[in-house]
Amino acid sequence: MKLAEEMVQFCDDNNTGRGMTAKWRLKHFKVVEQQLKDDEDVLVCFIGLKNFVDIAHHEDNWAYAITNKRIIMGQKGLIGEKVVVVSLRDLNDVSFKKGVVFGVLTIDTIKEVFNVGLDKNGASSIHELVTNALMDLKEEMYQSSQPVQQxxxxxxxxxxxxxxxxxxxxxxxxxxxxxxxxxxxxx
Structure with missing residues (x-):
């Protein structure tokens, strides 16, 4: 995926974009689309509450994209845009906790930790999609290093x-x- 429209469609097809209208999802994913490099493809995308502590403490909805190179987080505000980019090389771990109302996907990086609040109905599937994509990328990186290792x-x-x-x-x-x-x- 390269286009914001494709990312919105992915969210619709995979139940990974709840909590906001399609119009706002498109705006947020346009921010992500602008960050993509020519050799970069989005593998998984979703919408979640950035830096989630509880229902009253978070940084509102952001678009998240796992690409073949990075994790891109984007938000279109009424005025301006916000972007956070994390190289996969800086990723320590991804974990998940499901609560009564929300699931929390934790992205642990070298520099900081992001807690993403997710709608409980889509939280497990988002966690599974993200984990599978990251495991596949790690396997590709490992296999591409095999000649050096041998x-x-x-x-x-x-x-x-x-x-x-x-x-x-x-x-x-x-x-x-x-x-x-x-x-x-x-x-």
């Missing part, structure tokens, strides 16, 4: 050093790193 050297410490670089980039997990390190060092 290069053998005579020095096992050089191999561990290369694995550490993959860990630091978020391509492999700590668990994968430790397992491969033990195999390389014969521990």
């Amino acid at each position: 290069v053998k050297t005579d020095d096992p410490y050089e191999e561990v050093k290369k694995l550490k670089e993959l860990l630091d980039m978020g391509i492999i997990t700590e668990e994968e790193f430790n397992l491969k390190k033990k195999n390389i060092l014969g521990i």
Whole structure:
């Protein structure tokens, strides 16, 4: 997806855009559309309450898009626009908690944590769509790094050093790193 209209349609088709009119969803997703690069595609998009604490404490509805490179958050106000962009390399974790009225999707990044309030009826499906998209992207990043990882050297410490670089980039997990390190060092 590249166009705001496509993102609104995705929200309609997947129940990920509740809480506001189609007209306002389009305005918010136009902000996201303007941020997209030529080589970037939106995989999942949704509407949610940014920095949600409770029903009375949040930064109103924002459009969220998970792309093949970043997470883009956009809001069109009556006057002006707001945009937050997070590189997938800066993403630590995504978690989810479902309450009685709202679900909360937490996006934990290197710099800050975003709590997104979601309509309880669509919250679980949004969490599943986001998680699946991010897992697929991580798998693609991991597979694209395989040739680098499989290069053998005579020095096992050089191999561990290369694995550490993959860990630091978020391509492999700590668990994968430790397992491969033990195999390389014969521990």
